[in-house]
Amino acid sequence: MGVKVVPRHGASLKDRLYLPAIAGGMKTTFNHFVKNLKDTSNLRTVQYPEVQPTDITDRYRGVHRLTKRDDGSEKCVACYMCATACPAQCIAIEAEERTDGQDEKRPKKFSIDLLECVYCGYCVEACPCDAIRMDTGIFSLTGKTREEFVLGKEQLMANERSKDFSDD
Amino acid sequence: MSSASIIVVIVNILLAVVLAVGTTPIMVWWERRVAGFIQDRTGPNRCSIGGFRMGGLIQSFADMLKLVFKEDFAPSHIKYKFFYTIAPSIVFFCSFLTFAVIPFADTLVIDGYSYTMQAIPTQLGIMWFLAYAGLSVYGIILGGYASENKFALLSSIRATAQVVSYEAAMGLSVISMLVTYGTIHLSDMVAFQGQLLFGFIPAWGVIIQPLAALIFIVTAFAEANRAPFDIAEGESEIVAGYHTEYSAMRFGLFQVGEYAAMSASSAIIVTLFFGGYHIPWLDTATIQSNIYLVIGAIAVLLILMTYVLTKWMKKNNTWADENDSRSKETKILVKAFWMMTVVVCLVLVMFIITGLGTNGVNIATAVIQIGTFLIKFFMMSLVFIWVRWTLLRFRYDQLQMLGWKVLLPLAILNIFITATFVVVVGS
Numbered sequence: 001m002g003v004k005v006v007p008r009h010g011a012s013l014k015d016r017l018y019l020p021a022i023a024g025g026m027k028t029t030f031n032h033f034v035k036n037l038k039d040t041s042n043l044r045t046v047q048y049p050e051v052q053p054t055d056i057t058d059r060y061r062g063v064h065r066l067t068k069r070d071d072g073s074e075k076c077v078a079c080y081m082c083a084t085a086c087p088a089q090c091i092a093i094e095a096e097e098r099t100d101g102q103d104e105k106r107p108k109k110f111s112i113d114l115l116e117c118v119y120c121g122y123c124v125e126a127c128p129c130d131a132i133r134m135d136t137g138i139f140s141l142t143g144k145t146r147e148e149f150v151l152g153k154e155q156l157m158a159n160e161r162s163k164d165f166s167d168d
Numbered sequence: 169m170s171s172a173s174i175i176v177v178i179v180n181i182l183l184a185v186v187l188a189v190g191t192t193p194i195m196v197w198w199e200r201r202v203a204g205f206i207q208d209r210t211g212p213n214r215c216s217i218g219g220f221r222m223g224g225l226i227q228s229f230a231d232m233l234k235l236v237f238k239e240d241f242a243p244s245h246i247k248y249k250f251f252y253t254i255a256p257s258i259v260f261f262c263s264f265l266t267f268a269v270i271p272f273a274d275t276l277v278i279d280g281y282s283y284t285m286q287a288i289p290t291q292l293g294i295m296w297f298l299a300y301a302g303l304s305v306y307g308i309i310l311g312g313y314a315s316e317n318k319f320a321l322l323s324s325i326r327a328t329a330q331v332v333s334y335e336a337a338m339g340l341s342v343i344s345m346l347v348t349y350g351t352i353h354l355s356d357m358v359a360f361q362g363q364l365l366f367g368f369i370p371a372w373g374v375i376i377q378p379l380a381a382l383i384f385i386v387t388a389f390a391e392a393n394r395a396p397f398d399i400a401e402g403e404s405e406i407v408a409g410y411h412t413e414y415s416a417m418r419f420g421l422f423q424v425g426e427y428a429a430m431s432a433s434s435a436i437i438v439t440l441f442f443g444g445y446h447i448p449w450l451d452t453a454t455i456q457s458n459i460y461l462v463i464g465a466i467a468v469l470l471i472l473m474t475y476v477l478t479k480w481m482k483k484n485n486t487w488a489d490e491n492d493s494r495s496k497e498t499k500i501l502v503k504a505f506w507m508m509t510v511v512v513c514l515v516l517v518m519f520i521i522t523g524l525g526t527n528g529v530n531i532a533t534a535v536i537q538i539g540t541f542l543i544k545f546f547m548m549s550l551v552f553i554w555v556r557w558t559l560l561r562f563r564y565d566q567l568q569m570l571g572w573k574v575l576l577p578l579a580i581l582n583i584f585i586t587a588t589f590v591v592v593v594g595s
Contacts, residue, residue: 022559029206029558036205040484045210050488 056137058165061121063138064112064151065159067131069102074157075131078107082123082132090116091123110153114141137162176276176283183538184287187435187545188267192427193228199553200224206557219493220501223485235423238416246413251314256411256418258307259425266300266432269293271355273445273537274452277530284355285534293352294342297436298335301391304429305331308393308400311422312410323409326564327400330390333571334397338387340579341380344586345440348376358444362451370448373441379582381441383575388433390571393426395556399564434548442544445537455533460520462536467516474509478502 014020036042046053056062067075078095096108123132136159143149197212201224204211212227220226246252268288276283290296305327312324349357363371374381390397401409411422438444447455455462481502487495524532562570 025558026554029554032208033202033205033554036208040210042208043205043210044208045204047210047488050492 053139054164056139056162056164058135060137060139061119061124061134062136062162063114063141063159064117064123064132064134064156065136065161066110066153066156067133068157071102073100073102074106074110074153075129076107076110077103077129077131078105078110079128081126081128085122085126087120087122088116088118090114107153110156111150112156113150115146115149132156133161135161135165137164170279170281172278173281173283176278176285180272180285181287183272184267184270185264187270187542188264188428188431189424191431191549192424193232194225195427195430195549195553196231196423197223197225197228198549199556200227202550202553203557206554216494216497219495219497221485221494221497232420235417235420240416240418243413245316246314247316248314251310252413253418255307255311255314256414256421256425258310259304260307260421260428262300262304262307263425263428263432266297266304267428267435269296269354270432270435270439271358271444272541273534274359275355276534278527285538286355291353293354293357294346294436294440295352297354297432298339298342301429301432302331302335304425305391307425308410311414315410315413317413319406319408320410320412322406323400323402323412326402327393327410330397330399330567330571333568334387334390334575337383337571337575337579338391340576340583341383341387342440344377344380344579344583345373345384347583347586347590348373354439354444358439358446361443362446364449370443370446372443372448377441377582377586379578380586383579383582384440385437386570386575388437389552389555390567392429392433392552394430394552396559396562397567398561399567402561430549430552431545434552435545438541438544438548442548444544445541447536447540452533452537455536456529459524459529459532463516463520463532466536467513470509470512474505478505 009015069075078093080093080095083089083091083093090113092109092111092113093107094109095105098104098106119134121134124134138159141149201211203209212224213221215221215224215227215230217226242249242252269286269290269292271284271286273285276285288296292299308327309324312320312322312327315321345357346352349360351357351360357373361370361372365371365375369375389395393400401411403409406412411419414422450462481498485498485501487497489495519528519532
């Protein structure tokens with residue numbers, strides 16, 4: 001095996017003078033400055049509340065939603081799998097008997113405390129019925145009281161799949 | 169004292185105060201916007217008064233108001249409250265005083281009396297600058313010591329060692345300039361730089377003495393505690409350095425002092441090395457004899473500048489939301505700028521038509537020279553900001569190595585060469 005000699009930098013007079021390197025760096029920063037001053041649309045900054053981000057991917061884990069059957073009723077069968085899998089214990093379910101013949105059980109109450117939720121997606125993984133998903137694309141949820149962050153069954157069912165995501 | 173002399177003195181003092189202190193919000197704004205553009209960000213651009221953002225300048229005033237109205241808090245463990253309190257004032261005051269000897273224009277002659285265009289017409293010149301620039305670090309030392317905090321104390325020790333080592337090189341580079349100019353008065357130095365070398369090169373300090381200029385600029389960065397020599401507030405090692413225990417306006421005074429030091433350094437660099445108030449190839453006598461041509465040129469330049477500025481604003485100063493008051497800013501400002509330009513141009517044309525008396529010509533020349541000085545001053549400040557956002561902070565041993573092993577021998581060598589040249593050539 002041959003020995004590979006790695007050249008050491010910093011020993012030549014040009015390197016030791018340090019000034020050519022400074023001039024090179026200042027040229028780079030100056031080019032950036034002039035380019036951005038001439039046309040501010042070159043900037044990477046998104047003017048956020050007015051301009052929304054467009055690069056949220058299909059796999060982004062946003063606020064949850066409860067999926068629905070064709071007739072608009074919930075798919076969830078209140079099996080408690082999601083609540084068991086949840087590491088933050090933010091899902092609270094109260095089950096009741098289902099009498100419309102679709103299934104045997106359904107949640108009477110289904111609430112997620114989004115202040116405690118860590119958006120890990122384990123509930124989506126655990127669900128055997130594909131009843132809970134995180135594909136709403138909602139990345140920013142604001143509220144004035146703590147109670148506003150506890151989403152109930154109606155709110156979760158009102159959330160829809162983000163229109164920006166491609167159809168599955 | 170006539171009323172004219174009182175007005176001239178007041179104008180000089182106002183200029184010094186405004187340049188040292190009043191430019192701080194502008195410098196902060198500039199620093200943040202330039203940093204943003206260099207790093208492909210926008211910098212502050214949202215804060216507005218009634219929709220007027222002025223390119224983000226309003227943010228600086230908002231920050232200043234916040235600092236002024238914040239609680240004036242002093243930690244209970246501080247024993248020497250008096251030193252703790254006066255430390256920021258010393259930094260601020262010394263940086264501010266260095267501005268007193270900068271000549272803003274050539275000697276102004278009104279009704280046969282001549283006035284030196286300095287805030288304090290002292291004979292000390294460059295000595296005054298060296299004294300107060302060196303003294304301003306005393307505030308940093310005192311602040312760090314009185315804070316009773318290990319990080320603050322470390323920081324003030326670093327600042328002391330840095331200033332001690334760079335002050336030497338700075339003084340020696342100034343000596344070679346003194347030998348060249350043959351005077352310690354800053355106004356005489358600037359007058360010297362109004363000459364031409366070989367008949368066509370402006371005799372600016374940076375052209376006669378490039379090595380001294382380089383050493384002085386590097387040491388001035390160190391004196392002003394700016395990057396790459398800002399180890400006194402190396403936030404990655406010692407929290408915030410000497411102002412760790414300071415908040416509200418005490419911290420604000422440190423901040424203002426830092427920017428005032430930067431302003432003073434750029435003013436002295438411009439005065440020593442970049443021709444002060446001189447426009448290249450146009451000395452005071454030339455301006456006075458061709459005053460109407462110069463005024464006409466200024467009017468044309470003003471119209472061109474307004475055109476470029478308004479074009480830039482229409483293209484870049486936009487707001488995404490149509491209904492926001494900030495989206496109307498550009499329209500109003502474009503109109504306001506054009507109105508201002510038209511009014512100023514009309515006044516200038518009126519000067520040309522009616523003619524100026526001897527006093528008028530002298531005052532107009534002084535105003536033009538002050539404007540030239542301001543442009544150079546702001547360009548030099550831009551260099552300070554530009555360097556800060558390009559270079560990395562020096563490691564402490566590298567800093568001392570540069571100061572003692574490179575800059576000091578170079579400065580001495582430069583004195584030797586300069587003195588030999590002056591003795592041999594005899595000028």
